[in-house]
Amino acid sequence: MAGSQPPVGVFALQGDVREHLAVLTALGADARPVRRPEELEQVAGLVIPGGESSVMDKLSRLFGLRDPLQQRIAAGMPVYGTCAGLIMLAERLQDGIAGQQTLGGLDIVARRNAFGTQSDSFETDLHIPALGDPPVHAVFIRAPVVEAVGDQVAVLARLEGGDIVAVEQGALLATAFHPEIAHEDRFHRRFLEHVAARA
């Protein structure tokens, strides 16, 4: 990527922030952790990492990030969410904890922790037409699934049983799995292309 691209951020109040920063940096992006509203103002796109969505929700409200994040998403900022990040981007959430809110943006219904306990977490290969070959090696860790999608949402990937695990709507991209811990950078490239297209 060209060095002239605007900086991008990784939501850094909780989760696997370091892994996302490493993938973005390796792709040549100027990637920075975002913890405060002032830091959000400096970036042209944001990755929301894996972590605990209930904790991210609380912390984003506690540190005043929730409102500016929602405004930026509404204004078209590209965002890529993995796992908990997918949950944060969902307009509607099934089985959140009491009072749990999402940021919204993606016209989907997400269900948290859809596969069972940690022992049910798994790795598998997914053929994703939008990304071409080779298949994506996908790591699902206490992962959510997308239960339903609106008309404007493109389904990028499903599991064999039909569960939707990757979606895109405009500049918003989300996966239920974790490319950042599997040496897979095509989703991050796609996110950076969204950022470049809006620069």
Next chain:
Amino acid sequence: MTEKTQGTSRVKRGLADMLKGGVIMDVVTAEQARIAEDAGAVAVMALERVPADIRAQGGVARMSDPDLIDAIRAAVSIPVMAKARIGHFVEAQVLQSLGVDYIDESEVLSPADYVNHIDKWPFTVPFVCGATNLGEALRRITEGAAMIRSKGEAGTGDVSEATKHIRTILGEIRALSAQSPDEWYVAAKELQAPYELVAEVAQSGTLPVVLFTAGGVATPADAALMMQLGADGVFVGSGIFKSGNPEARAAAIVKATAAFTDPAAIADASRGLGEAMVGINVADLPTPHRLAERGW
């Protein structure tokens, strides 16, 4: 499409990655688990007695009653961890069958084997183990631990041992990184750990698994201290539910852990929390009562 594989190192270590920046809280009832989740805990540790009570009451401390673990699992949607005794692989089998998300092979319980730790590789559930230094951490990783926590001295509310252990582990990693490759052979001998793992740490400058800290954290400033020293996250045991206002203290420790570089935010989190847990100075503890010396 291909099949699914479960219980891989990547999946086990990956869950610990997702907990980074978070606070894992000891809970002894479903009600406490709900309070912890509401306060922003990233996971809960289900156990029968917090370390301060184990210390006060004495006796042999064992795995919790399955009914208690079931009740806590039913109460929350965040990951649930539970403790097995060092070397007690059957307690670990039982915890795996109960569906806990992580097993802590813990020196807080009475060891079941004074020679061997659990062989953790055959399990699909991941393990976290305590360590006081780099060699101990690497031996646990060799046995299959997917996450390390520095031990500290549980149940004291005295953070000095936690400070010592996280500084020791990270300091030894820095020292190892400064060595030249022809010195790694002796480093492996001295650390009593496999050469391949020692070489990996020397080259990467970090452990191959997430490193949390534990044992004596009682205040928001304690948690932020651990994070500034380089921990990936914090376990809080007796510090929350042995304090005057558990709800407020739990939320305050979560806030200070997330904002660990911001003294104004830590100050704000520290206001009006009521009594901290009473605490015991580690220096006043006779050696046989120091839990950190269990495990080797």
